[in-house]
Amino acid sequence: MQQTDTGHYDVVQGEDVTLTITANKINEDVAVSLDGKTLPPTSSRPLVYNFPITKSKGAHFVDIECHFTATDPDDGYYQFSVQGSKGGGKFNASSIRKADSDWEAVLQFTLP
Amino acid sequence: MKVHSSHTARSIILLLLAVPVVTLQAQMNVGVGISQQSTGPTGTATASTAQNSATAGQVAATATPALVAAPAQMPGIVETAARMTAQTIVDRKKKKADPEGYFGVASTKIAIFAVAAAVDPTQAKAVPYAAPYIAAVETHRTDKQVGASAASSGSTSAADKPGIPYLLGLALEHGAIAQNISGSTLTLTTSPYALVTTIAEHQDTAETYNKYRGLTRLAVSASYNLQDTNDPLASVRRQQLAEWAVKLRLFGDHSARSEEAHQLFVDTVLPALEAKANTMAKALNQVFPDEWPRLVSNFSRDTDIRIRAYLKNSNDNDAAAEDKITQIIVDGVKDYLYPKIDTIGLTPDQRRSASEFLMRFKSDTNEYVRSAEALDTALKALDKKATLTLGYFNERGSSGTPNYSVGKLMFEKKPEGFMQIDANLSASAYGNPDRTKNQQTFRDATAALQFQQNLGRSPFLSNPDDKNPISLAFAGRYERLQENRHVPGKKADIAVANWKIEIPVAPGVSLPISITYANATELIKEQDVRGNFGITFDLDKLRALATAR
Numbered sequence: 167m168q169q170t171d172t173g174h175y176d177v178v179q180g181e182d183v184t185l186t187i188t189a190n191k192i193n194e195d196v197a198v199s200l201d202g203k204t205l206p207p208t209s210s211r212p213l214v215y216n217f218p219i220t221k222s223k224g225a226h227f228v229d230i231e232c233h234f235t236a237t238d239p240d241d242g243y244y245q246f247s248v249q250g251s252k253g254g255g256k257f258n259a260s261s262i263r264k265a266d267s268d269w270e271a272v273l274q275f276t277l278p
Numbered sequence: 279m280k281v282h283s284s285h286t287a288r289s290i291i292l293l294l295l296a297v298p299v300v301t302l303q304a305q306m307n308v309g310v311g312i313s314q315q316s317t318g319p320t321g322t323a324t325a326s327t328a329q330n331s332a333t334a335g336q337v338a339a340t341a342t343p344a345l346v347a348a349p350a351q352m353p354g355i356v357e358t359a360a361r362m363t364a365q366t367i368v369d370r371k372k373k374k375a376d377p378e379g380y381f382g383v384a385s386t387k388i389a390i391f392a393v394a395a396a397v398d399p400t401q402a403k404a405v406p407y408a409a410p411y412i413a414a415v416e417t418h419r420t421d422k423q424v425g426a427s428a429a430s431s432g433s434t435s436a437a438d439k440p441g442i443p444y445l446l447g448l449a450l451e452h453g454a455i456a457q458n459i460s461g462s463t464l465t466l467t468t469s470p471y472a473l474v475t476t477i478a479e480h481q482d483t484a485e486t487y488n489k490y491r492g493l494t495r496l497a498v499s500a501s502y503n504l505q506d507t508n509d510p511l512a513s514v515r516r517q518q519l520a521e522w523a524v525k526l527r528l529f530g531d532h533s534a535r536s537e538e539a540h541q542l543f544v545d546t547v548l549p550a551l552e553a554k555a556n557t558m559a560k561a562l563n564q565v566f567p568d569e570w571p572r573l574v575s576n577f578s579r580d581t582d583i584r585i586r587a588y589l590k591n592s593n594d595n596d597a598a599a600e601d602k603i604t605q606i607i608v609d610g611v612k613d614y615l616y617p618k619i620d621t622i623g624l625t626p627d628q629r630r631s632a633s634e635f636l637m638r639f640k641s642d643t644n645e646y647v648r649s650a651e652a653l654d655t656a657l658k659a660l661d662k663k664a665t666l667t668l669g670y671f672n673e674r675g676s677s678g679t680p681n682y683s684v685g686k687l688m689f690e691k692k693p694e695g696f697m698q699i700d701a702n703l704s705a706s707a708y709g710n711p712d713r714t715k716n717q718q719t720f721r722d723a724t725a726a727l728q729f730q731q732n733l734g735r736s737p738f739l740s741n742p743d744d745k746n747p748i749s750l751a752f753a754g755r756y757e758r759l760q761e762n763r764h765v766p767g768k769k770a771d772i773a774v775a776n777w778k779i780e781i782p783v784a785p786g787v788s789l790p791i792s793i794t795y796a797n798a799t800e801l802i803k804e805q806d807v808r809g810n811f812g813i814t815f816d817l818d819k820l821r822a823l824a825t826a827r
Contacts, residue, residue, distance in 0.1 A: 171582040172382030174575045189484040193540045197551035202560025204552045211485040225571030227386070227562035231555040231646075233547055236654045237534035237661070243375075246383070260379035265369060267362040268408035270554075271383035272562065274578075276571045 167250025170276075172260035175248060177219045177226075177275045182251035185228065185259075185273070187213040192242035192264075195233040201226055221277055228273040234264040241265075248273065345623040346396050348616035352608050353395035355402045359388045360611075362408060364603035368596050371589060378586050381607075385578035390562055392611045394632040396619055401636040411647045434792045434810040436753035436776035437700045437728035440527065440667030440688035463520055467499035487535055494533075497525040523671040525688075532661045542656045550649040554642040561635035565628050573618050581610030662692040673706070679800075682708045682721050698730040700753075716761045728753035728776075736782040746782035753778070759800055769798035780814075788814045 167183070168176040177183065187196055194213050198205045205228070207213045219226060232244045246259035262271050363384045370377035395402035471493035475482040480490075487494070501521040533539065566574055584606045592599060624632070671684040686704035693699070704724045711717035732747040739746060755774040762768040778792035789811070796806045 170382075170575050170579045171385075172379045173385060174382060174578050176575075191482045191535075192484070193535050193543065194484050195540070195543045195547070195551075197548060197555045199552070199555035199559035201563040202556050204556060211488050212483065224567050225575075227559045227566075229555045229559040229562070230383075231551045231558075233543065233551055233650065235534045235539070235543070235650075235657055237539075237657050258379065260383045261376060262383070263370070263375060265373070266366045266380070267369075268366065268384065268387075270387060270408070270558065272386035272558065273383065274386050274562075274571060274575060276575050 167248070167252060167254040167257070167275075169248075169254070169257045172258065173272060174274045174276065175250070175257070177250055177277060178252055179219055179222050179277060180252075181219045183217055183219065183226075183275060184249045184251075185215040185217075186247045186249075187215075187230065188245045188247075189213070190243050190245060192234060192238045192244075195235070196244065197231045197233075199229045199231075219275060219277070223277050225274050225276040228275070230262070230271040230273070232262040232269040232271070234269065238264055246271065246273070345621070346393075346619045346629070348612075348620045349396050349399065352612065353392070353399060353402055355395050355405060355407055356388065356392045356611055357604070357608065359384075359391050359407045360604045360607035361600070363388065363607060364600045367585065367589070367603055368599045371599070372596070377589060378582075381582045381585050382578060385581065386562060386574055387558070388607065388611065389574045389577060389615055390558075390565055390632070390635065392615050393565060393619060393624070394561075394636050396616065397624065397629045397632040398636055401633060405636050405640045406643055409643050409647050409650070411650045434778060434790045434812050436755040436774055436778075436792075436794065437702050437726035438669070438686065438688050439700050440525070440665045440690045462504035463501045464504055465499060465501040467497060469494060469497050471496070484535075494531070495527040499523045499525075519674050521671055521673050523669055525667050525669040528666045528668055529664075532663055532665065534657060536660075538660060539657060542653055542660070546653040546656060547646070547649045550642065550646040554639070554646050557635065557638045557642050561631055561639075564631035565624075565635065567628070569622070573614065577610055577614035580614065581607060584610070659694075662694065664689065664691040680708055680710055680712055680717070682706050698732075700726075700728040700730065702726040716763070716765055718760055720760055722757055722759045724755060724757040726753060726755040738781065738783045739785070741785055744782070744785055746786075746788070748782065749780045751778045751780075752776070757800075762800070767803050768801070769803040771797075772800065773797045786816045788816070790814060 167181060170176060175183075185198070187194070187198075189196070189212070194210055196213060198207070198213075198215055200217050205215050205217060208216050215228075217226070217228075230244075230246065234242060241264070243261050243263040245261045247256055248259045249256040259273060260271070262269050363381060366384075367377045367380050370380060391402070391405075391407060471487075471490055474480050474490050474493060475486060480486050499522065500519060502515070502518040503520045505518065531538075585603055588599075588602060588606060592602070594602060667688045669684075669686040669688060671686060673679075673682050673684060675681045684704050684706040686702055689699075689701045691699050702725065706721040706723075707719050708717055708721050711719055711721075728751050730749050730751040732749050734747055735745055736748050753774075753776040755776065757772040757774070759770050759772060762770040762772075774794060774796045776792055776794045778790060780788050780790040782788045790813075792810045794806075794808050794810060798804060799806055
């Protein structure tokens with residue numbers, strides 16, 4: 167896996183992707199979708215999601231919808247990190263903060 | 279209509295090979311002058327601009343990619359998306375919160391809105407880019423005892439509250455509730471959990487909170503007699519210690535991080551949030567097949583590089599920075615995405631998906647906002663549930679009184695449509711009673727009841743995010759002081775009435791002012807009326823406001 171920017175990654179078919187979401191100062195109030203289907207976490211605290219790259223061209227899209235309640239502190243945030251099974255290391259995939267104007271993040275995993 | 283001259287020849291060739299429905303599109307590209315508004319999402323020019331709000335059902339079913347004209351003017355939704363993204367980046371820059379990293383996770387969403395707005399401009403005008411839901415900053419808690427307990431010489435409170443501070447509370451008070459010697463105290467309050475999270479390997483994550491959840495039940499505090507009010511912290515010495523206390527919340531974790539709060543999220547918001555996520559990811563998968571992801575990736579990468587370069591070299595003020603980053607993003611859409619939709623085109627399936635996406639995104643967003651507001655209402659109800667805290671107070675003996683220990687139960691409830699109720703029951707005992715002063719091991723028993731009404735947001739607060747209310751409280755307190763029994767000039771049954779108003783005067787800073795009537799004090803059988811005042815600093819609220827949008 168190679169990182170193009172915090173939301174875009176070059177991957178190869180057959181690679182397994184691990185997405186980790188760490189909730190800071192807040193509960194894990196998150197929904198994640200892979201290509202239009204809800205992706206359940208494999209574990210929580212932190213939330214870990216695994217999925218394989220099954221396509222041969224195009225991309226897989228992961229949409230992360232974060233939620234903050236009125237009673238969450240304003241410096242609460244979700245930190246994302248991404249790792250592929252075919253090397254490249256673990257990448258910081260930015261974050262979503264309560265003070266952000268939009269609480270949605272999209273990660274794109276592009277095939278060659 | 280913007281004419282991309284370098285693409286025109288290729289466009290004409292493609293159009294000659296394509297179906298007749300794109301004929302007028304070709305004329306647009308060679309400058310015949312048909313306005314963008316006369317072209318529908320299928321590329322079919324229509325007689326009236328009113329008919330260009332093509333829905334999915336109107337899209338012709340053909341597998342041939344058809345060209346979609348790049349909008350003559352940047353669609354409002356793209357401008358909005360760029361502006362909101364720029365605002366976030368500028369805000370993060372101010373807070374040193376990874377401003378460079380944000381665009382990468384926002385860009386693909388901007389891309390699909392840009393393409394969808396070109397496909398279905400009318401529908402795009404009615405869609406909010408982000409959910410119009412803003413969770414308020416948490417500054418309205420009125421359940422914490424930031425000042426000293428009623429037994430302290432400087433206290434302004436007749437009843438103690440059971441809430442546990444999260445970070446640090448600090449209070450300077452002058453007065454006395456139960457004694458006839460007024461003093462000034464400095465009270466510091468915190469939770470052991472806050473100390474755990476200051477350790478580097480224990481950031482305040484959901485994992486840490488779950489592991490050390492028990493510590494959030496605990497609070498510790500220390501009150502010091504002030505010698506020099508000009509330098510309060512100089513009094514933070516053992517010799518000046520007037521009271522220390524440990525509180526344990528027995529039940530009533532009503533915080534947004536409680537298990538109960540998370541279950542409310544799962545029941546109330548999660549289905550809507552999942553639907554919204556699925557709509558977005560499904561649309562991206564359908565609208566951006568094959569070579570599109572690489573185009574989007576290039577748009578994101580190169581725009582990201584330009585934003586990073588701007589952030590590195592700019593000293594612009596916030597407004598100017600916001601404008602410039604907005605323009606960089608808009609230029610990115612103009613340079614990388616729109617040239618492609620009028621050259622490589624979009625299949626009917628892509629166009630249908632883009633149009634459907636706009637409709638579903640709007641309805642999903644509305645449903646999400648409704649559920650988020652329902653959750654906030656449910657969390658407010660949760661916050662009104664009863665809390666019970668057990669406290670141990672060690673009073674360091676002032677005005678000739680030996681040290682003694684106090685055990686106290688503090689209860690709080692906020693009934694719907696009624697005032698906040700705080701009730702205390704306590705008993706105290708001497709470690710080394712002075713028999714010459716008629717003291718026994720058992721010292722006293724007290725009961726206190728307080729009703730508190732919040733009067734609305736303080737008018738002294740300039741920050742609109744600060745919802746801290748003025749509160750008005752009336753408290754009654756009864757104390758049975760055993761050592762005063764049968765002692766001339768002293769009274770064993772002491773009753774106190776206390777009126778207190780607490781006025782937030784600055785972010786996280788409040789001014790408590792109270793008037794207290796007592797039928798006697800612990801030391802003398804004389805009626806007593808006094809005024810007390812203080813200043814409290816609630817760092818939980820200060821922190822919330824310091825990081826507010």
